[in-house]
Structure formats: C-alpha cells, structure tokens
Amino acid sequence: MKSEYQNNVINKIRRLREEHQYSQENIASLLGLSNGHVGNIESSKTSHKYTLSHILKICNEFNYPIEQIFLNDEDYTKNIDIVSILIQKIIKYEEQRKDY
Template sequence: MKSKFELEIVNNVRKIRKELNKSQTYVAMILDVSDGYIGQIESSKSASMYSYDQLNKLAEDFDCSPKDFFPRTPLVKD
C-alpha cells in the first residue's frame, strides 16, 4: 500500500496527465515501462511508485516542474 504522501504524488501526476490528454500508454512509452506498470502505480492497492528520475522525465515531457507532482503542504497522518 502507498502512503498518503505517495498517493498524493500519483494523483497529481494522473491529474496533469489527464489535463494534457495523455494516456497511461503514453506515460509508459515515455518512461520505457509497460502499460501494466503504470496501472499498478496508479492503483492505491499496489506499492509500485514512480522513481524520482521518472518524475523528472514526466515533468520534462509535461512541460512542468517536478514540484508540481508533490503536495503543496505537508500531509498530516490520520
């Protein structure tokens, strides 16, 4: 399972990806991984997560800052 912090990163990547009309397949191609792996990353039930280098690659392709994927403020534990 992912932490709240990791889920926030994944959700921010997904949000920007969808705003840019990019598919999971497109992201997989950019990162040179399988479509299924992106599906695992985007699933809250999987521990799979983007690496920092992958986030940097996505930021470059999405024409944004890697900071855009991270929460704006610290997340409080439940």
C-alpha cells in the first residue's frame, strides 16, 4: 500500500489530469503504460505509483510546475530553503512503506 503522502501526490496528479479532461487512457498513452497500470496507480489499494520521470512528463504536458505536485502552501511559509523542502518531499514520496 502507498503512504498517505504518496496518495496525496497521486491525487494531485489525478485532479490535474481531470482538470485538463485527460482520461486514464490519455495519461497511459503519454507515459507508455497500460490503462490498467494508471488505474492501479490512482487506486489507494495498490502499491503502484508514478515514477519521478512519469511525474515530470505529466507536468510538462500540462505546463504545471513540478514543485507544486510535492509542496503545499504551508511549505512556502517556512523560513527554510524551499529547495531543501522539495527534495525532502520527493524523498518522502519515493520511500517504500515499512509498516505492511
């Protein structure tokens, strides 16, 4: 299963997909994946997730800043280096869950 943070990132991407009226099939074609694989990624019940390469392709397709996939408004109000926060969030997304 995915962590809550991983699901949050994937949900941001799903909302972005829906706002641009892209189907799972459109995203699958863009990424060279099967429709079922994208469905598994968007399901909170599986461990499938987008790779960083997938996320970059999606952001480029929608002209969307990749940092906004990983960061939230609260992150920008902290008095530390935003790049460090971004890197920490990407690492958090990439980490495998250890509690299953």
